Amino acid sequence: APSSAPEEVGRHRSLAERVWVTYGREVFDITDFVELHPGGKSKVLLAAGGALEPFWAMYAVHSQAHVLEILQAYKVGELSPEEQSQATQGDPYSGDPPRHPALQVNSLKPFNAEPPAELLTENYLTPNQLFFKRNHLPVPAVDAASYRLQVEGPGGRVLALSLPELKRRFPKHEVTVTLQCAGNRRSEMSRVRQVKGLEWGVAAISTARWGGVRLRDVLAHAGYREEEGEAGEQHVCFEGLDKDLSGVAYGASIPYRTAMGRGADVLLAYEMNGEELPRDHGYPLRVVVPGVVGARNVKWLGRVSVSPEESPSHWQQNDYKGFSPAVDWDTVDFTTAPAIQELPVQSAITDPAPGATVPPGELTVKGYAWSGGGRGVVRVDVSLDGGRTWRVAELTGEEQQPGRAWAWRLWQLTAPVPPGATELDIVCKAVDASYNVQPDTVEPIWNLRGVLSNAWHRVTVTLAED
Template sequence: DPFAGDPPRHPALRVNSLKPFNAEPPPELLTQSFLTPNELFFTRNHLPVPSVEPGSYRLRVEGPGGRGLSLSLAELRQRFPKHEVTATLQCAGNRRSEMSRVRPVKGLAWDIGAISTARWGGARLRDVLLAAGLGDKTGEDGEWHVCFEGLDVDASGTPYGASIPLKRALSADAEVLLAYEMNGQELPRDHGFPVRVLVPGVVGARSVKWLRSVVVSPSESPSHWQQNDYKGFCPSVDWDSVDFSSAPAIQELPVQSAITEPRPGAAVPAGEITVKGYAWSGGGREVVRVDVSLDGGRSWRVAELGPRPARGRGWAWALWELRAPVAAGTRLDIVCKAVDSSYNVQPDSVAPIWNLRGVLSNAWHRVPVTVTR
C-alpha cells in the first residue's frame, strides 16, 4: 500500500477520498477563526505523502546556462530572510458538488471547505532566484515560467508539478514563498513538510508541496496538472470535444464567497438569525463588500466584514456576519455574494459557468432554512 506511510489526521475532517487523502473542515469550524488551525486546514493530495528526512533534504534550483543552486533546509532558513504572509489557499474544485447538481462533472465532490487560511513563513522565492543568478529573464523573449516539482510521485515515478509565470515569482509585491512554516509551526506532513511553494492569490494547485525542484524555463510545467487539468471551458465542451491546449492554466482565481452558518435545510429559532461565511478573491484583490439576501435575492443587506488586509495585499479571506430579525414559520432562502476591489462579482447561477472538470465554481451561494416557532 503506497499510502501506508501517510500521517494521522484530525477526526473532524470530512474525507472526500482516503487514498490519496482529500478532506475539508466542516463549514462551522471553517469560520470559527480567521487562521485555520493546521490540523483542520483542508488537504488536497494527488499522491501518497512522501516521507522526507529533513537532515538530508535538498532543494534544487536551476535555470538556463547551467546556473543554479542546491540548498539544504538549514541553508534555506539561514541564507534568506524569513518573510511572513497571511494567505488563503483555495482549490480550483472548491464547491464542485454544487456544479455536479447541475450536471455530473469529473472530480472530488468538494463542498464549501476546500479553502483555508494560514500565516505562512519562509524564504521569498524572489530572493532564492536572485541568489541563483536567475533574476534576468523578465520581459525578455516572451513570458518565462518557474516550474516546481514535488517529492510525491505516481506509480510510474512521475512527480506532481506545476508552474507560475517568472514575472510573478520575481515580483516583490507578489510575495511568493518557499514556505517552511505554517501558523508558526513547521509545515505538517500533509501540507508539504519540509518546504512548499505558497503562491498568494493563485489557485492552490500551483503551491507545490514537498518541493524538490525549482526550474526557470521558457515554457510552462509539462506536468499533467499544468497542461491537462485545472483549466476552464465553455459549458457545452464535453470529454469528446475538450482540447486542453486551447485554454490557459488557471492562475489567479475569481471572487468567491460562501455561507458557513446556518447549514442548508436547518431549522433556526425565530427571533434573530446570525448568518456567517467567508469571502475571498484572487490576485490580491481584497473583498470590499458582501451582500446577503434572506429572500432568494429579491432584497439585500450588507454583511459586516471582519478584519481585512491592506489594499493590494488582499491575500487572505474576509470572514463576515449578518444578524437579522426573522419571523416564526417562515422559509428563508439565504444567499450571499461578494464584491472584490475591482468590482468583480459572482455569477448568480451555476449552469452558465458549468464546466466538465467542475472548477471555478463561484456562483451565489444559496442556503434554504426554515424558521421554527
Template sequence: GAPYPVFTRQEVGQHRSLADRVWVTYGNEVFDITDFVELHPGGQSKILLAAGGALELLWAMYAVHSQEHVLGILRGYKVGELSPEEQSQPTPEDPYAGDPPRHPALKVNSLKPFNAEPPAELLTENYLTPNQLFFKRNHLPVPAVDPASYRLQVEGPRGRTLALSLHELKSRFPKHEVTATLQCAGNRRSEMNRVRPVKGLEWGVAALSTARWGGARLRDVLAHAGYPEEGQAGEQHVGFEGLDQDLSGAAYGASIPYSTAMGCHGDVLLAYEMNGEELPRDHGYPLRVGVPGVVGARNVKWLGRISVSREESQSHWQQNDYKGFSPSVDWDTVDFSTAPAIQELPVQSAITEPAPGAAVPPGELTVKGYAWSGGGRGVGRVDVSLDGGRTWHVAELKGEEQAPGRAWAWQLWQLTGPVAPGSTELDVVCKAVDASYNVQPDTVAPIWNLRGVLSNAWHRVHVTVVQ
C-alpha cells in the same frame, strides 16, 4: 458457459504493448484490455503500466478503481483465467501506510490519496485556520522527507544547479511572513455536480483555508541563483516539482508566470512555517511554494525542484487539468491544449452558518461566512439576502488589514437580519464584490464546466423557520 482458457503469468506477460495486445490479471482472472487503453479516463500511459502484469499493485495507489462500475468495465474484457498453480495473489503493500494521522473532525472526500475539508461551521470560527483543520488536498501518498539530507534543487540560468539545505534556506535568506488564503480550484464543486455531473472530488464550501505562512522569498532564492528581476525571452515561467511521485515516476508539478514569481512585493514564498509551526507533513514538509492569490494547485508541496523556462510546466496538472471550459464542452470535444491554465482565482464567497436545511427561530437570523478574491484584489463588500435575492443587506466584514493589491487573505463576515413575519422557509444568499468590482455570477449553469472547477456562483442555503 464454456470454461475460460487457462494461462500462466508468463504467457500474460507476453502481451504488454498495443501491437502484442495488452493483457492484465486481477485476482485469478486474465483480461485483454487493448480496446480500453484509449478510453481510459486516467490516460494511456497510466494504464499501460499494468500491461502484462497484475492490476492490484497499481490500483493500490489509485483507490478510484475500487468501485463497482470500474470492475464492471474490467469484466467485459475477460479472456481467461490463471492456471491453478499461479493463483497466489500479489499482496500489495499500501503506498499510503506512511501517511500522517489526521484530525477526526475533517470530512473525508477521499482517503487514498487523502482529501478532506473541515466542517463549514468550524471553518469560520478562526480567522487563521488551525493547521489540523486546514483543508488537505493530496494527489499521491505523502512523501517522507528527511530534513537533514533534504536539498532544494534550483536550476540556475547557465545550467548550474544549486542544492540548498533547509538550514541554508532558513539562514541565508530573510524570513518573510504572509497571511494568505489557499483555495482549491474544486472548492464548491458539489454544487456544480448537482446542475450536471462533473468529474472530480465532491468538495463542499470548505476546500479553502487561511494561514500565516513563513519562509524565504522565492524571488530572493531566484536572484541568488542568478536570475534577473525582469525575465528575458527564455524566462517566462517558473516551474516546481514535488517529491511526491506516481508509479511512473512522474512528480506532481506546476508553474507560475515569471512575473508572479518575481512580483514586486516578494510575497511568493518558499514556506517552511505555517501559523508559527513547522510546516505539517500533509501541507508539504519541509518546504512548499506559497503563491498567494493563485489557485491551490500551483502551491506545490514537498518542493524538490525549481526551474525556469520559456514554457509552462509540462506536468499533467498544468497541461491536462485545472483549466476552465465553456458549458458546451464535453469529454468528447474537450481540448486541454488551447485553454489557459488557472492561475489567479475569481471572487468567491459562501455561507458557513446556518447549515443547509437547518431549523431557525423566527425574529432575527445571524448568517456567517467567508469572502475572498484572487490576485490580491481583496473583498470590497458582501451582500446577504434572506429572501432569495429580492432584498439585500450589507454584511459586516472582519479580517486582517492588507495593502491594496496585496489583500491575499479572506474576510470573514456576519449579518444579522430580520426574518419576515409569517415566513416558514428562507432562501439565504450571499455574494461578494472584490476590489475591482468583479462580482460572483448569480447561478451555476452558465459557468458549469466538465471538470467542476471555478465554482463561484452566489451561494444559497435553504432553511426552515420553526415558530
C-alpha cells in the same frame, strides 16, 4: 476458466504473459486494451498484475461511467472477498500521516478532506489540523536532514540548498495567505450535471500564516533578475517529491512575473501558523503562491526551474483549466484554455448549515469571502429571500494592503427574520477590489471538470415555530 487468486493475477504483468488487473473483486484481462489506453501504454502497464484503484484515484479522468463499461468487456473472473483484500496490499498510501477525525473525507487515497463548514469561520487562521488537505499522490517521507532543494540557474547550473542553508541565507518572510482548491464547491456543480472530480463542499479553502523565504530571493541568488520576465513570457516550474507509481512527480508552474514582480509574496514556506510544516502540507518545504489556485502551491518541493514553457505536468497541461459549459469530454481540447492561475471572487455561507432549523426573531449568518490576485473583498451582500432584497454584511478579520490582499475576509450579518416566513433561502455574493462579482447561478459556469464554482452560495433553512 482462469484461476482467480491474486497470485494468478500477479503472474500476468506483460503483453507476453497477458495483462491482468483487478477492480473491486473483478478480474480483467486488458491485454488487447493496452495499445488503446488514451494515457499511453506505459502508464496502463504499471497496474499490470494488481489493483486499478490506486492508479485511478490519482487521475480523475477515470471516474466516469464509460470507463467502467469499457473495462467490463475484458472481464475474466472474480476474487473472493478475502482474495480482494489480499490483492490491494502493498498500498502506496500506507505511509500517509494520521489525520484529525473531524475532517470530512472526500477521498482517502490520495487523501482529500475538508473541515466542517461551521468550524471554518470560527478562526481567522485555520488550525493546521483542520486546514483542508488536497493531495494528488501518496505523502512522500522526506528526511529533513538530507533534504536538498534543487534550484536550476540560468545557465543550467543546479544549486542544492539544505534547509539550514535556506534559512540562513535568505530573510524570513511571513504572509497570511488563503489557499483555495480549484474544485471548492464542486458538489454544487455536480448537482446541475455530474462532473469529474472530488465532491468538495464549501470548505476546500483555508487560511494560514506562512513563514519561509521569498521565492524571488532564491531565484535572484540563483542568478535570475526581475527584468528577465519582460523579454517574452517565462514560467517558474516546480516539481514535488510526491510521485505517481511510474515515478512521475507532481508539478506545476506560475508566470515569472508572479514570482519576481516587486511586491511578489511567493514563498518557499517551512512554517504554517508558527509550527513546522505538517507532512500533509508539504513537509519540509512547499510553495505558497498568494492569490493563485491551490494546485500551483506545490508541496514537498523538490526542484525549481525557469522555462519559456509552462510545467509539462499533467496537472498544468491537462487539468485545472476552465471550459465553456458547451464543452464535454468528447470535444475538450486542453490546449485551448489557459491554466488556472488567479482565481475569481468567491464567497460562501458557513453558518447556518443547509437544512438547519433556526429560531424566529433575529438570524445571524456567517461566512467567508476571498478573491484571487491580491484583490481585496470590498463588500458582501446577503439576502434572506433568495436574492430579491439584499443587506450588506459586516466584514471581519484582517484588512490587508491594497493589491496584496492575499487572505480572506470573514463576514457576518444579523438581521430580523421576515415575519410569517416558514423557510429562508439565504444567499451571499461578494464583490472584489476590481468590482468583479460572483455569477448568479451555477449552470452557465458549469464545466466538465467542476472547477471555478463561484456562483452565489445558497443555504435553505427552516424556521422553528414561535
